């Protein structure tokens with residue numbers, strides 16, 4: 491059981507900045523994100539794109555902004571749970587919430603801040619027979635959470651984008667045998683990554699199967715075989731495998747948030763713009779996940795929402811205690 495002042499669902503830019511704002515008010519944060527890393531849309535969808543509308547930065551790469559936000563939050567020692575999705579949110583009493591993830595991790599907190607963006611990024615699954623029988627730790631995974639898990643294993647990767655290419659390059663020296671399957675002849679990823687994969691294939695460090703589709707998977711309790719078919723020749727092949735990692739991209743879905751008795755309008759949580767609280771006292775929603783009149787889904791708007799939320803959360807956690815706002819230029823950033 492993790493115990494904290496504030497549980498933040500979503501470690502996108504807005505969730506990350508909320509750590510800083512809450513930290514200034516001496517409130518500890520634990521963040522939970524379904525993705526294996528912090529950064530939300532910025533790290534998952536456009537890490538190498540320049541952003542031009544962050545105040546004070548005429549231009550900044552998306553991943554660089556995430557790195558700065560993580561650094562800015564460091565003095566407040568946030569803790570993180572990655573690769574897990576909050577499934578249930580229960581209000582146990584005043585200033586007493588219990589969050590439970592799909593892996594049964596529990597977070598006990600005084601305030602919940604939903605910074606869930608567009609929702610959880612769900613994997614796009616290929617149409618291969620039997621995949622669902624081997625999900626949840628039985629050999630089929632749609633994200634790489636811990637590359638060490640694949641050491642000395644026979645791994646099959648499927649996909650033709652940056653993610654499949656990057657992991658093929660990374661896992662080739664770790665896995666016992668690495669096969670990369672792609673349904674086309676050309677890749678969509680960065681040219682440099684394509685060259686590296688081709689080189690590794692030439693050196694027989696990657697078994698590259700182009701124009702190839704996944705057909706079905708088999709095994710006895712755990713994955714043992716992956717059947718594939720060449721699209722052109724129709725020739726079928728069975729590959730022995732411990733792990734299959736289909737990487738066909740992720741698409742966001744609101745998911746469990748819909749079922750927490752919050753007021754929802756068109757896939758977003760309705761909030762009061764005075765402090766970004768929801769209809770349930772002690773639960774706030776900031777960033778892309780919320781909606782109100784004239785809402786703009788911009789990072790800078792999420793930052794403003796995080797600041798107002800933190801002051802309201804402080805009052806909720808400390809009823810009757812008056813807090814006078816002090817500038818960081820006056821008070822500095824006091825680690826705790």
Ligand SMILES: Cc1cc2nc3c(=O)[nH]c(=O)nc-3n(C[C@H](O)[C@H](O)[C@H](O)COP(=O)(O)OP(=O)(O)OC[C@H]3O[C@@H](n4cnc5c(N)ncnc54)[C@H](O)[C@@H]3O)c2cc1C
Pocket residue numbers: 499500501502503504505522523524525529530531532535536540541542543574575576577605606607608609610611745746747776777778779787788789790792
């Ligand atoms: C291509 C592109 C370009 C953009 N360019 C700009 C720009 O130039 N300027 C700008 O201001 N904005 C831009 N945006 C928008 C900007 O990315 C978003 O406004 C911003 O990401 C919102 O941040 P967030 O923290 O609210 O949500 P997100 O970045 O979406 O992060 C939310 C996180 O919550 C997690 N999550 C959701 N539900 C759960 C759950 N139940 N359990 C666990 N985790 C959960 C998700 O996995 C995700 O990581 C752009 C967006 C895109 C797609």
